[in-house]
Amino acid sequence: MDISRGLRAVAKLRGIRAGRHGGAGPARAPVCVITGCFSNAFEVKFSEFRQYQPKQSSNVFAFVCEDDFLLEESRPVWQRIFGGNWVFEKYSAKEFEEIPRGRLMDEALTPSLFTQNRIFIVTNAEKITKSRLDDVTAVQGVAHSSLRIVLRTSSGKSIDSWGKIFPIIEIDPLKTTDIARWLIDRYKLAPEMARYLVDNIGPDLHQLNTEIQKLQTYVGAGRAIEARDVDVLILRSEQFGPFELDDAVLARDYKRAVQVIGAMLNDGVDPLMVLARIVRVWRQLFVGKSLVGKRSAKEVAAVALVPVWKAGDFTAACKKFEWKQLAGGFRLLLNADRAFKSSTPNPEGYFDVMLWKMMK
Known part of the structure; x- marks a missing residue:
């Protein structure tokens, strides 16, 4: 998978230079982060992704990751990125589609004083409908949301347009x-x-x-x-x-x-x-x-x-x-x-x- 797709960045990610693959330290999968509104691309190793903190807050992230084990390994990172205590709930795209829009907005709008903060991890997210993507976009616009969503896909090819709405983090498969x-x-x-x-x-x-x-x-x-x-x-x-x-x-x-x-x-x-x-x-x-x-x-x-x-x-x-x-x-x-x-x-x-x- 080509994670750059012509979007090489010249910016720095909290002091981590984009595109850096060399140097000592544990071998991890490189990642490409598309942030903002959302033209900048950052390529870092998975170990550096563990320290990644977005410069602007986001309620929704797209996470391109082929390996289920790395998906599970990413949970502590999401906890740190979002801050506070969060309960994870994992859904397939089909299960996520069946959640009423009203419930999504209730989860997002209810103050955390009265509910448990939740992170929904949605697998095969490339299969969600445009209507559900509109609902996710609405959640993205909620200030101090009690709901955060991680849309996991196996390929970044079909979700390029999502980068205009929320950040995309793409993990390149590990080589042997x-x-x-x-x-x-x-x-x-x-x-x-x-x-x-x-x-x-x-x-x-x-x-x-x-x-x-x-x-x-x-x-x-x-x-x-x-x-x-x-x-x-x-x-x-x-x-x-x-x-x-x-x-x-x-x-x-x-x-x-x-x-x-x-x-x-x-x-x-x-x-x-x-x-x-x-x-x-x-x-x-x-x-x-x-x-x-x-x-x-x-x-x-x-x-x-x-x-x-x-x-x-x-x-x-x-x-x-x-x-x-x-x-x-x-x-x-x-x-x-x-x-x-x-x-x-x-x-x-x-x-x-x-x-x-x-x-x-």
């Missing part, structure tokens, strides 16, 4: 390296362990948080989380070694790959986690193939994040795959991701067909 850094900062993980978790569990912050809590309980306070803990507790690969699936894909051993995946699925591993592992190997092949013949086997393995003792086998495998095959494989993996997230195909059968197409 940013997510790994987030794990290092939040859970004090070793860098290689953080990357291993992202590669095998996927980039969803909520799922990563849940699985790390399981791992912390599993290992206890006495030692750090290791790759074998992920393999045993999450990937449930006791029957096979941690590199069995990787090796099968690299060797284009369709029968072995299907066997390993079948065992993982039978042990209860989520299909999306299995898919993430295949994606990781395919990405390694893509990186490795671009470097084979230009660098040594050990250097290729290091860049592709492959164990050094597998360098020779890995570079040999890279030579066996054609660029057209790798590109086609990425399309198949993308289709699989969409299928598992939007429908309920038979996982084992789906992987069987997909792997056959990728390795033929």
Whole structure:
């Protein structure tokens, strides 16, 4: 997602320069803030957004954020921005549409001495009707409102016009390296362990948080989380070694790959986690193939994040795959991701067909 959209600002946000992405500190998602009436755009990291205070008050904000976990992480920020004590209520766009206009205005106009201040978080807010947007605009105009509204959307493309009414804060999705850094900062993980978790569990912050809590309980306070803990507790690969699936894909051993995946699925591993592992190997092949013949086997393995003792086998495998095959494989993996997230195909059968197409 392009968060600038040609609106680079030259102003400062409470001493934080717009567009600053470098420097030390925890890795966070950059944000674009559109304020005022409302032409200025500010790009800051999520960690800087935590300190953000609008120069002018607003009862309504649009919050463009793809990740549900980051949405929950933003709640303390809204509390601080709005000041005082607030109770959060979360609604889908459909549920929000069903709230009578009179109730919205009552919530906004009733003095806080006689009611609890409320923050409505509305998900899929891009789906609200023009009539409901008019109601929200009316709430925006209430002085000292006891109701504040956060309109959460997953994309900023359809809400550009909202910036003329109230501020828009847009969070750019975290990249894989940013997510790994987030794990290092939040859970004090070793860098290689953080990357291993992202590669095998996927980039969803909520799922990563849940699985790390399981791992912390599993290992206890006495030692750090290791790759074998992920393999045993999450990937449930006791029957096979941690590199069995990787090796099968690299060797284009369709029968072995299907066997390993079948065992993982039978042990209860989520299909999306299995898919993430295949994606990781395919990405390694893509990186490795671009470097084979230009660098040594050990250097290729290091860049592709492959164990050094597998360098020779890995570079040999890279030579066996054609660029057209790798590109086609990425399309198949993308289709699989969409299928598992939007429908309920038979996982084992789906992987069987997909792997056959990728390795033929």
